[in-house]
Amino acid sequence: MIRFALICLTICFSLQSIAQQIHSHNDYEKPEPLTAAIRNRAGSIEADVYLVDGKLMVAHEKSQIKPGRTLDSLYLKPIATLFAQNKSRYSAGGSVTNERKYTFQLLIDMKDNGVEAIRELEKAVAPYRTCFDRTMNPMAIQLVISGNRPPIPNWVDYPAYLLFDGRPSELYDDETIKHVALISDSFQNYSRWNGEGELPERDRETLKRFIKRAHHDNKPIRFWGAPDNPNAWKQLGKIGVDFINTDQVEECAKMLK
Structure with a gap:
């Protein structure tokens, strides 16, 4: 009976690890930043950040920066507040x-x-460390650095609570790959499919080879610039895309249920 239970538990964890999840693309542009993504149980939430006068400002373009829209005010502090509200016997450090x-x-x-921006991020996270460090709290939010990242050989020098967004063209040694949270790439590098009808077979096979290679390293996959409609979400899920990049979080969440 115990052996059977362990097998079932292993299967459940395996299914959970490959479950299709939502990546809330440019989440800060939504009517309810962070809140709507959490309500719809997004597995990944994206914020574009500029370092301006020592502050981490959230905006898509530098010209769109507005006073008060900082990473701390939009994400770090609200997340810490949620953790404080959700402490229990299951998670003494809280959960989101x-x-x-x-x-x-x-x-x-x-x-x-x-x-420089990561240096400021470390300072900003310090007051809320238990909310963003899984060595301190298993329910902590995982911070992942994308975009303008430090040189790859330096990734191992950063705190363990900071991971990086990898690329398929990059080579990682056995130690560095431990600091990679996922592999991301432009969908346009693999297909020009617009999301209507069937994904062309040739493109499907190309995408599946790339996904298989990343999964072999136990890394989930995200494509930016992929078609963003229900048909595309379904077909991308079928070939093994882990994070569905979408601007339509609520609609995508309904489809994935």
Whole structure:
């Protein structure tokens, strides 16, 4: 009976690890930044960040920066507040919701000054460390650095709570790959499919080879610039895309249920 239970548990964890999840693309542009993504149980939430006068400002373009829209005010502090509200016997350090297993990654797309911006990020995270460090709290939010990243050989020098968004063209040694959270690439590098009808067979096979290679290294996959409609979400899920990149979080969540 015990052996059977362990087998079932292993299967459940395996299914959970490959479950298709939502990546809330440019989440800060949504009517309800962070809140809507959490409500719809997104597995990944994206914020574009510029370092301006020592502050981590959230915006798609530098010209669109607005006073007060900082990474701290839009994401770090609200997440810390949720953790404080959701402490329980299951998670003494708190969690982002009252669900025992739900957490996500906060993908921070550094638009410039990557090394300096990460230095400021470490300072900003310090007051909320238990909310963003899984060595301290298994339910912590995983911070992932994308965009303007430091040189790859230096990734091993950063705190363990900071991981990086990898690329298929990059080579990682056995130690560095431990600091890679996922592999991302432009969909346009593999296909020009617009999301209507069937994904062309040739493109499907090309994508599946790339996905298989990443999965062999136990890394999930995300494509930016992929078609963003229900038909595309379904077909990308079928070939093994882990994070569905979408601007339509609520609609995508309904389809994935």
